[in-house]
Amino acid sequence: xxxxxxxxxxxxxxxxxxxxDVVIVGSGAGGATVAATLAxxxxxxxxxxxxxxxxxxxxxxxxxxxLGKIMRDGGGTVAFGRSPVPYLEAKCVGGTTVVNGxxxxxxxxxxxxxxxxxxxxxxxxKALDRHFTEVEETxxxxxQDPGSHGGVNDRFYEGATALGWKLSRNRRNQVxxxxxxxxVTGCPSGAKQSTLQSWLxxxxxxxxxxxxxxxxxxxxxxxxxxxxxxxxxxxxxxKRRFTxxxxxxxxxxxxVQTPLLLQRNKLGRECGHVGKHFTIHxxxxxxxxxxxxxxxxxxxxxxxxCTEFIDEGILLAPGAIPLGFMTAMFPIFGSRLAEKLxxxxxxxxxxxxxxxxFAEGYIKTLPFGIPLVRYDVTxxxxxxxxxxxxxxxELYFAAGAREVYTAFHHHAVIESPDAIKxxxxxxxxxxxxxxxxxxxxxxxxxxxxPHDGVVDPDGQMWDVPGLYLxxxxxxxxxIGVNPQVTIMALARLVAERxxxxxxxxxxxxxxxxxxxxx
Amino acid sequence: MKDFVFPGRLRRTARxxxxxxxxxxxxxDKDLTDEVLDEVEALVREMPLFNQIGLSLMLTGxxxxxxxxxxxxxxxxxxxxxxxxxxxxxxxxxxxxxxxxMLPMLLGTLISFSAYSREDVEQFLGLPRRAWRRDRxxxxxxxxxxxxxxxxxxxxxxxxxxxxxxPETYLLFEDERAHHRPDAGQEAG
Numbered sequence: 079x080x081x082x083x084x085x086x087x088x089x090x091x092x093x094x095x096x097x098x099d100v101v102i103v104g105s106g107a108g109g110a111t112v113a114a115t116l117a118x119x120x121x122x123x124x125x126x127x128x129x130x131x132x133x134x135x136x137x138x139x140x141x142x143x144x145l146g147k148i149m150r151d152g153g154g155t156v157a158f159g160r161s162p163v164p165y166l167e168a169k170c171v172g173g174t175t176v177v178n179g180x181x182x183x184x185x186x187x188x189x190x191x192x193x194x195x196x197x198x199x200x201x202x203x204k205a206l207d208r209h210f211t212e213v214e215e216t217x218x219x220x221x222q223d224p225g226s227h228g229g230v231n232d233r234f235y236e237g238a239t240a241l242g243w244k245l246s247r248n249r250r251n252q253v254x255x256x257x258x259x260x261x262v263t264g265c266p267s268g269a270k271q272s273t274l275q276s277w278l279x280x281x282x283x284x285x286x287x288x289x290x291x292x293x294x295x296x297x298x299x300x301x302x303x304x305x306x307x308x309x310x311x312x313x314x315x316x317k318r319r320f321t322x323x324x325x326x327x328x329x330x331x332x333x334v335q336t337p338l339l340l341q342r343n344k345l346g347r348e349c350g351h352v353g354k355h356f357t358i359h360x361x362x363x364x365x366x367x368x369x370x371x372x373x374x375x376x377x378x379x380x381x382x383x384c385t386e387f388i389d390e391g392i393l394l395a396p397g398a399i400p401l402g403f404m405t406a407m408f409p410i411f412g413s414r415l416a417e418k419l420x421x422x423x424x425x426x427x428x429x430x431x432x433x434x435x436f437a438e439g440y441i442k443t444l445p446f447g448i449p450l451v452r453y454d455v456t457x458x459x460x461x462x463x464x465x466x467x468x469x470x471x472e473l474y475f476a477a478g479a480r481e482v483y484t485a486f487h488h489h490a491v492i493e494s495p496d497a498i499k500x501x502x503x504x505x506x507x508x509x510x511x512x513x514x515x516x517x518x519x520x521x522x523x524x525x526x527x528p529h530d531g532v533v534d535p536d537g538q539m540w541d542v543p544g545l546y547l548x549x550x551x552x553x554x555x556x557i558g559v560n561p562q563v564t565i566m567a568l569a570r571l572v573a574e575r576x577x578x579x580x581x582x583x584x585x586x587x588x589x590x591x592x593x594x595x596x
Numbered sequence: 597m598k599d600f601v602f603p604g605r606l607r608r609t610a611r612x613x614x615x616x617x618x619x620x621x622x623x624x625d626k627d628l629t630d631e632v633l634d635e636v637e638a639l640v641r642e643m644p645l646f647n648q649i650g651l652s653l654m655l656t657g658x659x660x661x662x663x664x665x666x667x668x669x670x671x672x673x674x675x676x677x678x679x680x681x682x683x684x685x686x687x688x689x690x691x692x693x694x695x696x697x698m699l700p701m702l703l704g705t706l707i708s709f710s711a712y713s714r715e716d717v718e719q720f721l722g723l724p725r726r727a728w729r730r731d732r733x734x735x736x737x738x739x740x741x742x743x744x745x746x747x748x749x750x751x752x753x754x755x756x757x758x759x760x761x762x763p764e765t766y767l768l769f770e771d772e773r774a775h776h777r778p779d780a781g782q783e784a785g
Contacts, residue, residue, distance in 0.1 A: 220754055225766030254736050257767050402708065419619075420721060
């Protein structure tokens with residue numbers, strides 16, 4: 079009988095002692111990409127995932143049930159600051175790729191040039207091109223099937239076209255996205271090519287093993303080198319432990335959990351950058367009411383983006399969401415909300431603005447291991463939000479909207495195109511704005527200089543040989559577009575370098591991983 | 597805490613809050629309060645201890661400080677009649693201090709997520725989301741089957757859906773597609 083590719087707690091008994099060439103913590107965009115790449119190169123790879131494995135049939139229409147099942151902290155993750163910013167972070171096999179909107183953009187060349195100028199020459203557009211291509215083919219970064227957009231996207235398209243603003247047609251990692259409009263709680267049709275549908279099948283086909291419900295707590299080091307991990311097996315019936323010995327350890331838990339794990343293990347303290355330089359691409363929501371039905375039930379989450387103001391760091395986008403999430407657009411509740419939605423829900427198009435942020439937050443571990451995620455939106459970025467929301471309102475009015483709703487407390491409703499001026503005349507404060515984000519980046523950044531970041535250009539920690547990071551935390555800076563393709567391309571790069579150090583195939587244990595003395 | 601429930605008085609506060617925030621329509625004869633409260637409690641159960649304590653403190657704040665903050669008397673929230681609870685929460689949600697406003701809005705989000713993703717509420721609003729999900733899954737399965745016999749174009753080319761669906765019929769339920777006439781256009785509501 080072949081060994082199990084997905085091992086759940088009930089498949090095993092007692093404490094677990096495992097060994098492999100490479101242990102990877104996390105199965106999202108970074109972890110799954112490294113796992114597939116290394117397993118296909120012949121290495122014995124083990125992935126540890128804190129959450130459970132849920133196939134397409136397990137994603138239900140019940141929002142609280144799904145938040146509890148696949149989101150970290152039941153979806154209650156928040157960055158504290160001048161105004162709290164709720165953020166999206168999944169905890170399941172496939173990680174945040176299971177719950178994201180599926181947008182696929184290469185890192186803008188301008189950003190890659192900046193990174194190259196900082197000494198990270200392997201992050202240039204030309205050097206990363208083959209990784210981007212491999213990623214796009216693996217995850218099927220395609221345009222939507224004709225006819226699958228739906229009213230929310232169509233109104234956005236009409237507004238941008240009427241104003242002559244530049245539009246990009248989104249590539250999304252999907253195979254026949256049939257417009258279920260339920261991306262955020264797991265694709266109900268199996269169309270979204272999360273790592274669960276793309277990199278992980280490749281990993282499993284190459285003989286990789288994945289253990290679910292494994293919470294890594296300790297990174298085991300010997301003479302300063304990472305040699306494994308240990309932690310708790312989240313068996314609901316009995317607390318159990320696991321220990322994994324490996325020739326290399328890859329941490330890919332995302333831009334929040336990765337620095338927390340390093341801080342709890344007191345690793346990377348010398349460089350002083352672990353948990354710093356946290357950027358989040360904050361969004362604010364904007365919605366519009368139309369006379370004609372929009373029918374947001376039918377259609378895809380986001381088929382276009384308006385890139386007219388990209389040089390200002392502003393992106394406008396539609397964003398179809400299920401009714402349950404649409405309720406968060408309105409600062410009312412009870413009977414008032416009920417009447418509003420009964421009357422208007424078919425006529426409301428939802429969208430939002432994304433800002434390429436200048437601010438940097440941080441991740442810190444407080445006493446008793448309590449995580450603190452801190453991010454303060456700056457007044458400069460707030461100025462961009464005001465301009466961005468005003469422009470999206472303009473776009474919606476150009477598409478025929480009757481009124482526009484914003485996330486600004488004192489300007490919750492804009493009744494006419496003329497009323498947009500009020501946003502500029504009395505600009506909303508940060509404290510009076512509701513934000514949201516799903517793009518968390520840059521808390522263990524890659525650098526060419528050991529004093530300037532946490533990992534070297536190979537993704538290996540400057541001060542912990544054998545410990546690699548491969549997720550959004552290693553991004554050297556904010557990128558201004560949806561990050562999953564960038565994360566995967568960087569993960570491919572890290573995997574390739576790690577493969578070179580390990581030597582091809584199982585048993586090639588004589589290859590030295592010792593780093594030259596600085 | 598995996599066995600988390602709002603204890604004693606906090607549960608009464610939470611119930612008063614949920615009762616004020618669940619949807620109510622004259623011709624919808626179901627009171628969703630208890631079922632939504634159970635769902636919210638189940639969701640809070642998935643949160644770490646730190647968040648559970650935070651939520652309990654928020655509820656305590658709403659219970660005892662909500663009155664003074666809105667100049668609405670000293671009576672705790674859970675001892676007010678329904679209409680007064682609604683009024684007090686609306687005042688809190690429009691409070692000049694952002695941190696105060698945040699309390700009912702955050703809890704309201706949890707309650708609305710739960711209430712508005714219920715099948716009975718969606719049906720009442722004429723929003724057959726569960727049926728739509730089933731229809732979409734079946735359609736996609738057929739499209740993927742069709743693809744098995746033909747080479748897939750390289751990304752980013754879209755895959756299309758012919759002959760199973762055309763752009764005009766892509767977002768129609770199966771029975772609507774069966775009755776679709778080429779000149780009928782997309783059903784809009």
